[in-house]
Amino acid sequence: MTEDDPDADLLARVGRGEPQAVREMVARKLPRLLSLGQRMLGRRGEAEEVAQEAFMRLWKHAPQWQPGRARFDTWLHRVALNLCYDRLRGRRGEEPGDELPDVVDPAPAPDETLQALQRSRRVAAALAALPHRQREAIVLQYYQELSNSEAAALMGISIEALESLLARARRTLRAQLMGDEKDKP
Amino acid sequence: MNPERFLALLDAYGADMRRWPDAERAAARALAAQGSPELRQRMSEAALLDGWLDKHTVAAPDDALMRRVAAGAAAAGPASATSGGAGWRLRWLWPGAGLAGIGLAGTLAGAFVVSVALRGANPPDADWPDRSTAFSGLSADWSEE
Numbered sequence: 001m002t003e004d005d006p007d008a009d010l011l012a013r014v015g016r017g018e019p020q021a022v023r024e025m026v027a028r029k030l031p032r033l034l035s036l037g038q039r040m041l042g043r044r045g046e047a048e049e050v051a052q053e054a055f056m057r058l059w060k061h062a063p064q065w066q067p068g069r070a071r072f073d074t075w076l077h078r079v080a081l082n083l084c085y086d087r088l089r090g091r092r093g094e095e096p097g098d099e100l101p102d103v104v105d106p107a108p109a110p111d112e113t114l115q116a117l118q119r120s121r122r123v124a125a126a127l128a129a130l131p132h133r134q135r136e137a138i139v140l141q142y143y144q145e146l147s148n149s150e151a152a153a154l155m156g157i158s159i160e161a162l163e164s165l166l167a168r169a170r171r172t173l174r175a176q177l178m179g180d181e182k183d184k185p
Numbered sequence: 186m187n188p189e190r191f192l193a194l195l196d197a198y199g200a201d202m203r204r205w206p207d208a209e210r211a212a213a214r215a216l217a218a219q220g221s222p223e224l225r226q227r228m229s230e231a232a233l234l235d236g237w238l239d240k241h242t243v244a245a246p247d248d249a250l251m252r253r254v255a256a257g258a259a260a261a262g263p264a265s266a267t268s269g270g271a272g273w274r275l276r277w278l279w280p281g282a283g284l285a286g287i288g289l290a291g292t293l294a295g296a297f298v299v300s301v302a303l304r305g306a307n308p309p310d311a312d313w314p315d316r317s318t319a320f321s322g323l324s325a326d327w328s329e330e
Contacts, residue, residue, distance in 0.1 A: 022255050022258045023255055038243045039243065044244070048246075052250075052257065055254045055257055055258075056257050059258040060261045120241050120242050123237055127241065147206075148206050159206075162197075163193065164197075167193070167196040170196060170199070171196070177237045
């Protein structure tokens with residue numbers, strides 16, 4: 001945790017066992033972990049389980065968190081990614097059709113169109129079809145909005161290698177989503 | 186920055202330069218401002234893909250999941266015991282621990298009255314589930330990474 005770690009104060013309060021801090025931490029990080037898990041795994045149920053397991057480790061580690069080693073959010077992403085990869089490894093041998101992502105309607109606003117939901121599903125399918133490392137790169141950099149250095153460090157690769165993975169991922173996604181000139185987001 | 190590096194960044198990070206590396210953003214903006222037709226065209230294409238990616242949404246956690254996750258804090262186990270001891274759990278499970286102490290010291294006849302008073306004294310925490318219901322069905326490996 002560095003001095004400018006935006007989660008430092010809240011984490012310290014969690015470590016002291018303040019119930020309000022626990023609730024704030026859940027509100028702050030649970031949506032983020034769910035997004036990570038669902039985009040990595042494509043399955044809502046598994047994403048929720050990963051988020052819960054990651055939080056259990058958070059609760060256990062909060063009182064002993066050592067400042068100055070890593071940003072808390074980066075550490076939490078590492079924990080969740082490890083859990084995601086455990087599950088992806090466990091899928092070996094499954095039928096290809098099992099990789100199709102779950103679709104959970106994100107509580108659409110009244111005026112949200114069916115077309116928007118269809119587009120969301122289409123992007124989910126395109127993400128699910130990416131090789132794992134390309135998917136991880138674009139999920140961390142684009143959707144989780146981590147810096148390139150944070151994403152590269154989490155993946156254990158250089159920034160140049162991250163940029164290569166991102167470019168390949170975007171090229172594939174472009175072909176899948178925009179192959180037809182009429183396809184507009 | 187030369188156009189080749191600009192296009193490499195565009196291919197990797199997309200059209201929104203806020204996502205680009207801090208150290209290269211200013212130079213990239215300066216190059217884009219020169220208005221090269223090729224760069225403009227490539228940025229438009231990248232923006233279209235960004236628009237597609239932004240269409241993918243993930244549902245927010247529902248209230249039940251948030252409660253289950255928060256309840257896990259009270260079940261975290263050894264870590265809380267080493268730092269805050271029983272008080273950590275006590276404050277979580279019974280936020281009015283001081284009042285609870287008084288209640289426990291009270292007479293049997295008064296215990297019911299105290300418990301009712303505690304529920305009323307701590308409405309913000311009273312609606313969180315008991316930790317005994319959280320994760321009871323999971324057998325996750327909680328070992329260190």
